[in-house]
Amino acid sequence: MCLTYTHLGGMETSNLLGEKVSDFIRQLGFIQNENEALIASVKLFMEEHKILNKCIENYNYLESVGVGDFDISLRYKAGQPNLCLARELCDGSTEKLRQCKDWLTKIRKSYSLSLLFWTEELRQVYRVLVKIYAALRNQDTTKYDDYLKLVRSMVSRVVCDDFSYSNFEAAVSESDALQLVDDADKSWVEVASIFIEDLHTIAGKPRDQMLQKSIGGTSSSILCVHTLEVEDEQKKDCSLRLLRHIYKTRLPEAFEILDGSSRHSADEVSVFLERISTFPFNTFTILNVEDLSGKHQDMILTFLSYKSVMKSGIRLHCVQDRTHILHSSPWVEGQSWDETTLPGTETALGAWCKEKVIDGVNFSGVNVLWSYNPGSGKTKFIKEKMSQMKDLQEECEVGTVVIHEGSTMASIANMLKKKFSVWSANRVIHFSIAFMEGEGTTRFGDMLNNIFLSFLVLRNVHDAPSGNSVSWGHCKWHVFVELQSWHHQTLMSCENEKIWLQKNIPIVSYCCQYVEPPSNFIVDAKMRRVCTYLRAYDDGTINRKFLPRGAKRMLFVLDESRSMNGDKFLRAIASTISIIESHVHLGDSIGVMFFDNHNRTIIPFQEVGSKQEKEMLLNQIRTSSCGGRGTKMYSALSHALQTLSNEAAIDEEFWLICLTDGQSADSIDLVHQQLQRSPTNLHIILIGIGLSSGLHGE
Structure with missing residues (x-):
């Protein structure tokens, strides 16, 4: 075992702080061995890593503020007395860090x-x-x-x-x-x-x-800890109502808010507390105190414990939930709120949000688009509106930002930088939100709330861990928020979607106008063939929603003529199995028939009732053999259509899938009239297997 810390050449210092290395070293603590020398060596190694870990953290901070002349090039080997050297190195970096912070404090006081x-x-x-x-x-x-x-x-x-x-x-x-x-x-x-x-x-x-510094308490101090006695699903909405109560006639500025739900460094918390003392005429708020680390909460408690803070005339509000108790000093006021005692109604909050956020200076409007089904034209509608706005406004840029469960503040900030240049006076943005279900839904809702609260209220998207930040002044935004398909049954109505939005992204809920895209889809000549396949309606609209009408019935018709012997027949069998595995679900029905000069039924129509039944049917298809002669496809299709007509049902989809390799010896007239009389819920697919070049155009 050995640790190598080098700055120039050799291993990068950041690699030594990686999760794999840290996990490995934590696991060393579980080693049990009778060899006391070995155990002592392991303990020495672990303590050494802990000390040098602290050294690297100090160095990274020093480098981040431009003090990068600290040499940490050392090599350690197991079994040697290196702890004293490690401690010496750590003490040196800690002292340099203290000097650096004193230097930064002096600069911040001067400027x-x-x-x-x-x-x-x-x-x-x-x-x-x-x-x-x-x-x-x-x-x-x-x-x-x-x-x-x-x-x-x-x-x-x-x-x-x-x-x-x-x-x-x-x-x-x-x-x-x-x-x-x-x-x-x-x-x-x-x-x-x-x-x-x-x-x-x-x-x-x-x-x-x-x-202006308050002198002798001329500015009244406000130190208050607010506790929200509400359920988790009401917390975001109640936090927004509390912000309105705190700031009343204006929106908070970005530098006045510290959100504990985002990861912050000790330096950022320290800067924020110093900011509070320096600007006593501003109102500051720390949201989600319970989400801050214990170290950061101690920094806040220490700050509040100084009686001189009260005399300096600062204004600070700390907001926490009912599961957390921020112990405060006697001069710090405490208030508890629930949904009924919070000041202001939903109507008043909505009016405040629309007046302050949609101010005509930074934001001209927020439109939320949703519909019951996918493929309803939301994206097309938004793209058309964005194009119109770009043509009508000078110096206007448009862009789309997709938000999903993997999005972060850092990724959103990066996308905003890439999509919009700094010179545009007008911007139209399309947020496309891909919803998820399951255990991550709550976390996804929290992330969405943080993004839109920062974007709409603070006019600043800041990622604390990376320091990535985007601010905007001197430009006006129009926002489209597209809620992609809602698959969960409890959200399949207009009312429930609005309720979900209010619980998870309340700032959007109160600022927005809901828009449902028009259902008509105009069909031109170029799209006629597509519309025919998609079952265009008589009024010129088209069924683009593909709503399930119930169980499917699928009949496979396979060519087993002499020319299909060998690889072609195996490919036809493989294609059939692939379709069944991908598209046949429990409750669907399937049938399989082969044809050459005659027709023979391999699997009569039957419902797939279980996974075991489905596997038995697939095995039956796999073991089928090819032994026919001529090719009479249209006779086979006629027989198949007759079979399907006997099974006809209005609420089911019927699929006839034919796989063949060549030209039929009989006439299409055999099925022409049957096709004309076929119901609208019948779909026919012909799949060519190894067709000759002369048949590609037919």
């Missing part, structure tokens, strides 16, 4: 507006500044404009929407930050912070009120 951004967001601002500086030096006006628009969207929270692009361009030119990009004595955090402060000053200090 307080930088606290409105997460550390990774500041890094992204700095990277764009470097590109702007390079574009200026290279006199590349195209890239300069693109990067300028990008950074404008990133810092929109410190400049007002009415601060025009030309004014913003002038402000960037006046800022000292661009000249500091090449200054080796300035860190990237400081450069980005200076840039934000300069912009705010040049823009007329729109955030001045936020920067």
Whole structure:
């Protein structure tokens, strides 16, 4: 056993923190052996890994803030006294980490507006500044404009929407930050912070009120822990009602909310708490406190325990569920809410959401499309509307984002970046939601709520673990939400779908207008043959829903003429078995007949009542042999049609499937009249097996 930690060359440090390595080392703890030396070696190895794990975590943080000069190139071998070296390495990284955090705290105090951004967001601002500086030096006006628009969207929270692009361009030119990009004595955090402060000053200090410190308690403090005494399915809706109660006449801003249901680092929680102290005139809320780690909850409790916090005039609300008790200090107010005591009605909440979210500035509308069945034309309807909006609006971009059970905040942020450029003033987005059932349904609903709450209310999609973040100001969105097929029986009605939406994505439920696409499907000449197969209706509409009408009856007609001997017949048998395995279910009926000059029944029509019966029928088909002569296909089809007519039922689908290799010796006239009289629930499929080239066109 040995551990190798290298930064340059050798094994990457991140690999040593992988799940496989960690799982292996955890399993070492279960080793039982009489050899005490071996057990001691294992314990030494495990403790060493734990210490170096902490060292790597420290290093990763230092590197994330631009302090990457910490050397951790060491090699350890089992059986050697390496613990003292490991501890020395860890102590060194911990001390460097403490110095780094002190340094960051000083920068944030000097440039307080930088606290409105997460550390990774500041890094992204700095990277764009470097590109702007390079574009200026290279006199590349195209890239300069693109990067300028990008950074404008990133810092929109410190400049007002009415601060025009030309004014913003002038402000960037006046800022000292661009000249500091090449200054080796300035860190990237400081450069980005200076840039934000300069912009705010040049823009007329729109955030001045936020920067006013309360003196001697002139600003009344609000410290409150809210406990929601509601069922899990009501929690999202009640949390939204509580947000309305807290913020009343406005929407919360992205930097005012910390959602515990998303994974956060200790640095982010620390920045958020420092943000609360720095901006006492803003109202801050921590949602889903119970989902935060124990370490992060302790940080919040420590923050609330300081009596000086009360005197500083801060405004903080913590929201938790009834299964959790956030022990607070005497000066922290506690309130419990249930569905009946929460202030405001559903009507009032709906009016608040529509007024504040659909404000005509950032959002012009949210349309939800659903229908009872797949293939009802939802996507086609949305695409047509998006195309119309793109033609009618200037600088308009359209895009589709698919959300499924594998989606995350990071993947949604990445898709938004790819689908929409920074220059578009108008955007039309289509969220296509693929629903799932089973154990993951609740988790999927939580993820959907987080995405749309961030998108519609906070105007910011931020993934805490990766630091990936997308913000928008200076642009207007129109949103289409497509609810794909609902397969669960309890959701097969308009009312229940609305109830599901209110329970799982309440912000969408209160903001949206429900739209059901038109059922008519116009048929042109090019689609006539398709419509014939799909059973077009007399009024010009078409049955695109493929609703099941009950059990199926399938009759297989196989050519066993002399030319089918060998490989062709085996392929026909294999195709028949494949169709039965894929499309015949319990309760369906099947029959099989062979033909050459004559017809013979191999399996008379019978219902498939069990899996065992189905397997017996398949074995009977597998063991069938070919021994015929000529080919009279139309005679066989006539016999098959007569057989099906004897079995006719309105509520069942009938399928006649014929497999043959060549031209029939008899005439189609034998079946012509029968086909004309065939019912609308009859489908006929002809499958060619090894056809000669002369028959492909027939």
